[in-house]
Amino acid sequence: MLSSINSRAIVPVACAVTGFVIACCVLLFTFVKEDLIRGEIHHAVDLADTVIKSTRYAMLHDDRETLSNIISSIGDQNQVEHVRIFNKKGLIMFSREQGELDKFIDKSAAGCNECHAEEKPKGSLGTMAQARQFTNKDGKDVLAITAPIYNEPECSNAACHFHTSEQSLLGTLDIGVSQDPLKQTLGQLQNRMIVFSGMILILTVGAVCALLYRQVFLPIKQLADFTETPVNGRLGEEFPDVSGDIARLARSFQEMTNRVHELETKASAKPDDDS
Ligand code: HEC
Known part of the structure; x- marks a missing residue:
């Protein structure tokens, strides 16, 4: 992904x-x-x-x-x-x-x-x-x-x-x-401009990659790791080191799994209730 x-x-x-x-x-x-x-x-x-x-x-x-x-x-x-x-x-x-x-x-x-x-x-x-x-x-x-x-x-x-x-x-x-x-x-100027544009390209693409990695991909990866490793049906206590919307997502995911876990334990504690 x-x-x-x-x-x-x-x-x-x-x-x-x-x-x-x-x-x-x-x-x-x-x-x-x-x-x-x-x-x-x-x-x-x-x-x-x-x-x-x-x-x-x-x-x-x-x-x-x-x-x-x-x-x-x-x-x-x-x-x-x-x-x-x-x-x-x-x-x-x-x-x-x-x-x-x-x-x-x-x-x-x-x-x-x-x-x-x-x-x-x-x-x-x-x-x-x-x-x-x-x-x-x-x-x-x-x-x-x-x-x-x-x-x-x-x-x-x-x-x-x-x-x-x-x-x-x-x-x-x-x-x-x-x-x-x-x-x-003009020839010299042209060559210098080619080198200059190359430098700007490398710098901007490098900076964009680093920023995207730091701000988007790494938090998403941490979130994915966090949601993929539930222990006994509960999400681990170790909350990923994220902030903003990703943190909100992690928190609601955590609440959701906890709720599911609670419902599951309630259901298994009273197996005869339905009949
Ligand atoms: C700055 C503008 C200008 C340039 C450049 C110029 N001329 Fe003229 N030429 C004139 C003017 C004005 C006259 C009329 C001058 C007068 O009667 O005092 C003229 C007159 C002449 C005449 C005689 C009149 C006629 O119309 O037959 C000839 C022949 C001529 N130019 C040939 C040339 C040639 C060949 C060149 C290029 C090497 C040239 N000119 C470049 C402005 C120019």
């Missing part, structure tokens, strides 16, 4: 706790992942901003050699997968990969179509809309940012330059950073 109560009580509790812990972990992991990706996007947008600011001086002076140097040194950085500057027409003016210089990119390409989806191109993009994630041709997951390079009074006034003040956008910067560190962090 105990083993069936055991399994009937513990299996559902274990299943419920397991399900709950797994659901909580999955939810927590999704939230943490979203937060980390959002943080990564903010970092990448800041990086793009820094690149645009650091190239500003060279752009104003139309110093293409310095610009090209800046772009290739940024491109040489560890996590940077690609960095290119497009002019307004979609021509790659500067890039880390020398091979893709002077190539045309269509405005329907990823990174351009966020602004060019409609007839009239958007003048600016929100932080999140600037980001796109994809796997590049080397099989690496990349987070890329397309940042607009705006026209400024200095640009249209610069003696060397041909930009007119009507142009709002001079070009775009496209920079891609590797997602490997983020994936590594």
Whole structure:
């Protein structure tokens, strides 16, 4: 009986706790992942901003050699997968990969179509809309940012330059950073959460088993032992060490057997009464 109560009580509790812990972990992991990706996007947008600011001086002076140097040194950085500057027409003016210089990119390409989806191109993009994630041709997951390079009074006034003040956008910067560190962090987090859920499971199932055993199974077993061993038709004097409802049950069982015993002795003392 105990083993069936055991399994009937513990299996559902274990299943419920397991399900709950797994659901909580999955939810927590999704939230943490979203937060980390959002943080990564903010970092990448800041990086793009820094690149645009650091190239500003060279752009104003139309110093293409310095610009090209800046772009290739940024491109040489560890996590940077690609960095290119497009002019307004979609021509790659500067890039880390020398091979893709002077190539045309269509405005329907990823990174351009966020602004060019409609007839009239958007003048600016929100932080999140600037980001796109994809796997590049080397099989690496990349987070890329397309940042607009705006026209400024200095640009249209610069003696060397041909930009007119009507142009709002001079070009775009496209920079891609590797997602490997983020994936590594997420992998670590996932493993830790699995270990953590395992620990919670063992702890809760262990605690529930111990509590059930101490509070329910042991008193029931004591009660069963107590009721199963009547001495001469009477229950033993040794009352089980139980409390609450189980004690009430034991007491009424004891009273009942005592009453039965009394009736039996009365009946055997006067055998002829009935006739
Ligand atoms: C931040 C938003 C934005 C992004 C990103 C962007 N553009 Fe544009 N683009 C514009 C705006 C705004 C204009 C109009 C600018 C003006 O007239 O000053 C424009 C103009 C153009 C034009 C000339 C006008 C036309 O519609 O034909 C071309 C070509 C073009 N973009 C191509 C591209 C390509 C290729 C990319 C991707 C590498 C790109 N754009 C990325 C906003 C963007």
